[in-house]
Amino acid sequence: MATDTRVQVRSAPAQPKAAPAPMTTSLPWRPFETLRREFDRLLEDMDRSFFGRGAEAGDDAFWRRAIDWRISPSVDVLERDKAYEITAELAGVEPKDIEISVANGVVTLRASKSAETEHKDAEHFVRERQFGRYERSFGLPADVDAEHIEAHLHNGVLRLVLPRRADAVADRRTITVKAA
Template identity: 35%
Template structure:
């Protein structure tokens, strides 16, 4: 007699991924791995900086983690209702007498794009970069901000 089991529509895909990974040391739906030292995998994530988006009554604030990225290597653009943050984290150059035993952080170009809300003033975007964090300020239009209405006594 067979036991009842819950059907998982992704079980076949997960099994296929597991077999491909074992066969080719390849992760089609996740992180890529590279073997630099025998019997040791190094995981290299896709390069997409982490972002927090915060809203208050005056503005939207986008905070982007960009450790070891230089200010001159970051670009913020607004075009066609889209805010795009792009740039590059450059790899360390090899120096005589130094060997890398492990390289897990990703270097290279990145790009993140966000739709600009209708109540934001795209022409007044400001950006500042400090301590490895990019802060992009997107002010709300005056008419979109909440207004306090005084209640009159009749």
């Protein structure tokens, strides 16, 4: 049964206004991260095949290093006439584990997802699901009405609606480009 849950959006205390940043993600593009994960997975499989075991805690193979992947939800950002929308995949995350804040022209989404159970009587054969803390930040366009941002969680998808100020919508116009 699908449920629709509201998530509380908190505003930070007013700060001196700086020029708003364009709507962008704060995380850098990392073209080799997927490739690195695949190599790590391949090496785990080789270790299991050659030595008949998985990567137990404390197993310091020469190729293993500390993994510090930034877990980050996939998002879509839409621009509509009266609002911007950000949707983020947060499957398995509970509303109580989501925090959305607005400060200094930036909206930040934080969420955490923890592993459901400990498997003391079993070893992981394959573990691809990710657990940890998610964080994404977006610069707010100048016309966003930050006091009326809404957030809804439905079937593992978080939808943020960032309404445009009424005066900004009324002032919007299209400029015709003429050939020189």
